[in-house]
Amino acid sequence: MGLRVKICGITKPEQGRTIAQLGATALGFICAPASPRHASPDQIAAIVTALPLAASGVPCVDRIGVFVNASLEVICQTVAIGQLNGVQLHGDESAEFCDRLRQRLPAIELIKALRISTAEALLQANAYAAWVDTLLLDAYDPKLPGGTGKTLDWSSLSQFRPACPWFLAGGLTPDNILDALCQTQPHGIDLSSGVEYAPGDKNLLEVTRLFSQLETLQQPSAKPL
Numbered sequence: 001m002g003l004r005v006k007i008c009g010i011t012k013p014e015q016g017r018t019i020a021q022l023g024a025t026a027l028g029f030i031c032a033p034a035s036p037r038h039a040s041p042d043q044i045a046a047i048v049t050a051l052p053l054a055a056s057g058v059p060c061v062d063r064i065g066v067f068v069n070a071s072l073e074v075i076c077q078t079v080a081i082g083q084l085n086g087v088q089l090h091g092d093e094s095a096e097f098c099d100r101l102r103q104r105l106p107a108i109e110l111i112k113a114l115r116i117s118t119a120e121a122l123l124q125a126n127a128y129a130a131w132v133d134t135l136l137l138d139a140y141d142p143k144l145p146g147g148t149g150k151t152l153d154w155s156s157l158s159q160f161r162p163a164c165p166w167f168l169a170g171g172l173t174p175d176n177i178l179d180a181l182c183q184t185q186p187h188g189i190d191l192s193s194g195v196e197y198a199p200g201d202k203n204l205l206e207v208t209r210l211f212s213q214l215e216t217l218q219q220p221s222a223k224p225l
């Protein structure tokens with residue numbers, strides 16, 4: 001499987017549709033009411049309904065709801081209304097909460113986001129691998145839970161090989177993505193503020209430039225003369 005590319009903080013149907021057509025494999029919807037990128041369950045449903053369909057008849061990209069310390073009931077209700085197939089837990093949710101959510105939503109991809117500030121936080125990330133499908137490493141900020149534009153210390157992640165797939169997030173942009181991927185080996189990448197004009201308003205030219213940069217990774221290297 002190729003690199004997964006998740007573009008997070010989608011709030012507009014036409015932008016979600018275009019970003020899916022440009023090559024994103026997942027769209028993220030911020031379900032935390034305090035975020036300037038917040039999308040309600042009905043808004044998410046409107047965006048998902050406008051997505052191109054795969055041959056199987058389901059939307060051609062993954063639809064991930066991003067929650068911060070929400071209740072099981074709110075998450076399950078949002079998944080149903082918003083036609084989501086993934087949930088990203090971006091708060092202080094415990095492994096036990098992940099387990100309970102897994103029992104309620106067995107067919108949904110469960111992603112635990114960890115905001116990394118210390119080496120211990122990386123160990124904690126590893127400990128969640130048994131309880132979720134996927135991990136996501138984001139930058140730590142004392143005030144904001146996500147969408148901060150801050151980068152992680154990629155060199156400290158060069159040996160990060162958890163027991164499940166993982167996404168690299170935090171301050172990724174079309175300008176720094178190749179550098180980030182030279183230093184780390186994630187299964188996917190997650191971008192938000194690095195491809196937007198303003199919170200929730202994506203810059204489609206920057207998304208296009210991101211995919212142009214990623215294409216250079218797949219080019220076979222030029223033969224020596």
Ligand SMILES: O=C(O)c1ccccc1NCC(=O)[C@H](O)[C@H](O)COP(=O)(O)O
Nearest residue numbers: 008035146147148149170171191192193
């Ligand atoms: O983006 C938000 O506003 C947000 C608010 C509350 C919780 C999570 C949030 N974003 C989660 C994401 O997955 C972002 O894509 C991730 O933090 C990276 O953001 P950025 O550094 O802007 O690329």
